[in-house]
Amino acid sequence: MRSDILMPICMALLSLMGLVFIYTSQSYNMDEMSIARQFWFRQTVFLAMGSVAYFFISRMDYEKCFVYAHLIYAMCIALLIPLFLEGSCGINLPFVDKRFNATRWINMGIFSLQPAEIAKIGACIMVAAILARSKIGTIKESLKVLLKIFVVAAIPILLIFLQPDLGSTLVFPPMVFAMLYVSKLSKKFFVMAFAAFALMVAIVAWDIVRYTSFLEENKITATVSSKGNLFGSSHFCLPMKDYQRNRILAFVAPEVVDKLGQDVTWNVRQSLISIGSGGFFGKGLGEGTQAKLGYLPSDVAYNDFIFAVLAEESGFVGASFAVLLQGAILLCCLRAARKSRDRFGQLLCAGICTMLAVHVFINIGMTLGIMPITGLPLPMLSYGGSFVLTCFILLGLVQSVFRHRRQFD
Helix, strand or coil, X not given: CCCCCHHHHHHHHHHHHHHHHHHHHHHHHHHHCCHHHCHHHHHHHHHHHHHHXXXXXXXXCCHHHHHCHHHHHHXXXXXXXXXXXXXXXXXXXXXXXXXXXXXXXXXXXXXEXXXXXXXXXXXXXXXXXXXXXXXXXXXXXXXXXXXXXXXXXXXXXXXXHCCCCHHHHCCHHHHHHHHHHHCCCCHHXXXXXXXXXXXXXXXXXXXXXXXXXXXXXXXXXXXXXXXHCHXXXXXXXCCXXXXXXXXXXXXXXXXXXXXXXXXXXXXXXXXXXXXXXXXXXXXXXXXXXXXXXXXXXXXXXXXXXXXXXXXXXXXXXXXXXXHXXXXXXXXXXXXXXXXXXXXXXXXXXXXXXXXXXXXHHHHHHHHCCCCCCCCCCCCCXXXXXXXXXXXXXXXXXXXXXXXXXXXXC
């Protein structure tokens, strides 16, 4: 069985680039910390773990995921339950980590696991399995199947949203809709879904307008409101935190929440400076000033805004190369879907491709100021153990589909 050689090559190149720019983004204070605390070293460990997972999963027959889809999904969802009990029910669990007023991590001792990332794997496999087992036709004929898929997707979305982690919840709807589209569901469904999406955007806009009025009437800044969640805790409104409203406002109306550009829009402004100052060939490795001098905050430079560091130091050439590699991986996913021997493999690859594409589009978009800040990391480049492991597992499944394909005339 032949493997897709292009995919692991692109993954290796992106991972290497990620290590380099994670290192340079933290190089300004590298002498002050032990090697175990340096992000590039920890990322190396995560990449090694991910590579092992990729190797074994790519050689496993993906049909096992089809057979055990319910069990895989249940195990992934089970990881979210302790976070819900700690964050929403107030039950104190010593192994649950709470950071920055968010309950998103399970302390595994050596490293922290982010179950929201693992839930993406379970949901993708489960939705693909349901659709592969079902006959899809008109909306009426597919109503029972659609209800099952809604429940499967809604459970992790709700549990992740309550952490709160709005960014990760944004990945699920496009992934599900892509698989529904591949399954050839009636186009009327997508028209209705688009109408529902437009209604949701209108409701969010109404909420944001009320929030803006609240800030003006009480003469308080967006930062003050977000620290105490003043609007969200005192008004009947959408179940969002004020800092999430600030992120939306920073995108659609930055002058409302940050007229001087020194508050909630700071990261985006510094990111644009980083990217713009890189020019065509960049300033050179380790020569970027935005992260090194702290203008691009150290807590986001190696993660959510790694693309800005990359663009400043390697310029348009390096940034374009990184985007090209990301695109090549997505094309590998589509090729595996086209060559799949069965419907499950086709749906699985389509869902994985869409999931990764959402991460790439939103992450690069927010560093360029054309998308709201959501905290979605960039595949293979951003720092993060759970996300790295998730990417390698997902791409291992795609490789498995490609390796176990059958050639048809």
